[in-house]
Amino acid sequence: MSDAASLSHAVPKQQRIARPERRQARAGIVLFAPAFVLLILILIVPVVVAGILSMTDYTLGRPSIDWVGLRNYVDIFTGSSYRKMIVATVLYVVLVVPASVFLGLGAALLIRSLNVGQSFYKTIYFLPVMASLLAMAIVWEFALHPTLGIVNRTLAMGCGTPLEWWPWFARGCAEGFPLWLGDRDYALYTLAFIGVWQSFGFNMVLYLAGLTSVPSDLYGAASMDGVKSGWERFRLITWPMLGPTTVFVVTITMIRSFQVFDTVEALTHGGPAKSTYVMIYAIYEKGIAQNLVGLGAAITILFLAFVMLISVAQRRFVERKVHYQ
């Protein structure tokens, strides 16, 4: 009887007060709404606007806008300067990513093996990351100056020594060493070198963090199992255990290399002969310097597509293979 009484009480109560699940759901919506609205306004809307602008011939200050469809994109893929842009960007990424990832890993491993001076080397290698690249670019410009720069003057000191057996060096001594940033065959490689110099310290820090999470018992177990050489230890434990770090480092470095701009703007302005005409510089030149907003937007969308592709590839294919749970 008491059961029946309590049941009859429970029914009207339930109607008056919403069930806790419902209340929690409502609170959830209220709490997440501001973030969602901001996400739409700050991230999604600009991309959509850029997408729409990329289909027009809009230029800043001109009153009329004409819908041109995919013509901006067709221009990108057919024009020779745009092809140079893709080549320069991809080449830069292909040069910088492996070099700075492996240098970062190597520096991290070497620093970890030190008993003293760890923080000294960490600071040294991290300095270029912290320094303003624009300021550093001026230093590089001086260092790479064809006649006054320290690079070519140092190379010239090698003339007359056995180094001349190296044909490239001999040619440099006879006809002068390269102009570096002023030579279409060298400019992109020089920029890539500066890019590596600037970014591997950052990767080193990420790898140092990754290394601390490798359980030391694993190295003990490997020793007991018969692993003696450092290389075997690296292959059996360090490299697989750093998998998640490596995926992150490669993705970050790739995206950052796609975004290279400051050295190009400071040192080469995309030249010589558009050999360093990378994507972000192209966006800047077309969209801002020349006011060709529609074309700039099209390159922006293309750039976003590249970055998106990398992120998706990271999530879909790689990350599953490096998390072992």
Next chain:
Amino acid sequence: MATIQFRDIRKSFGDTDVLKGVGLDVADGEFLSLVGPSGCGKSTLLRILAGLESQTSGSVMIGGKPVDGLHAADRDLAMVFQSYALYPHLTVAENIAVPLTMRRLSRAQRLPLVGRLLPGCKATRTEIGTTVREAAEMLDIAHLLDRKPGQLSGGQRQRVAVGRALVREPSAFLLDEPLSNLDAKMRVHMRAEIAQLNRSLGATFVYVTHDQAEAMTMSDRIAVMMEGELLQVGTPDALYDHPQDIRVAQFIGSPAINILPVDTDASGAIHMCDMATGLRAGGTPIEHLGVRPEALIPCDEDGFVVGRVRLIENLGSDLFVQLDAAGVPLPVTVRLPSEARGRVKLRDVMQLTADPARICGFDVAGKAAPVVAIEKVASHV
């Protein structure tokens, strides 16, 4: 199969002495436990034996040969770690195979892709596969061979770690607290299995634990370590009945031994709170008496421990009664048979005595000293 000898092993980290001259012999095929509270240096001693750390001074011999300076890989030992230390990116089969691939395949044969094309590689790999499967079947984990360690339970990981250790048939097994990450039931189960493994393989086992119950149940002999020193080495029975040091007495046994502070007068008679105990020191003056809970016997008169019951723990098979006794800082525990249930009540006053043969005496330094019963003849005259 091998004997193991430690000769005056010392280890210091900076100014801290972790091991202060440990000497210990382990017989061939013996199951020896190194037991002690955390921080006593037992794990360090094991790691020195394994070759994962080096001693500051002293020497380690395996099979009669000094192994100091020898790489861990060359000592022919296998180790099971507390964290299991399985390679998370390899399957169970690959994990167990690592010690074999490292030893049976040449460096070139171990190379990815290319190595498989080299002569002899395929045959050796097949052979390794068979050995791994046999080991897995022995440990009842054959159905898990394709899984990754992350997909296994604690007990299963434990077995994989054991499998990886025994697949190579090393001369000795080192186990560093291998059961401490398991739940209580699994721990009891694995305890029996590891002891069984020692008997069936006939290999020397050195087992590190802080759990005296593990050491007591599994070992042929136990070495009790404290603060970097070896206090006593002996069979579980010897350690339980005749502890050489008051710290050993307190560490071994659950519930813990009762330590009773006493005085020894000039004639050698032992008093507790000015009450004669009927015992006298057989040599050096006695500062403490140790009596196991089951050695205490309730009596009606002449008991040397008198106390009031403060707690009764009924375990079904036994009854543990705690008394607040005069002159004893900690409660005195006495184990009574289950028939005593209902007969003892809270706040009852109990008198306790004990067979002098089962009373341990400790001198002022905490070392064992003989205790004998005073002849009762005098009182009759």
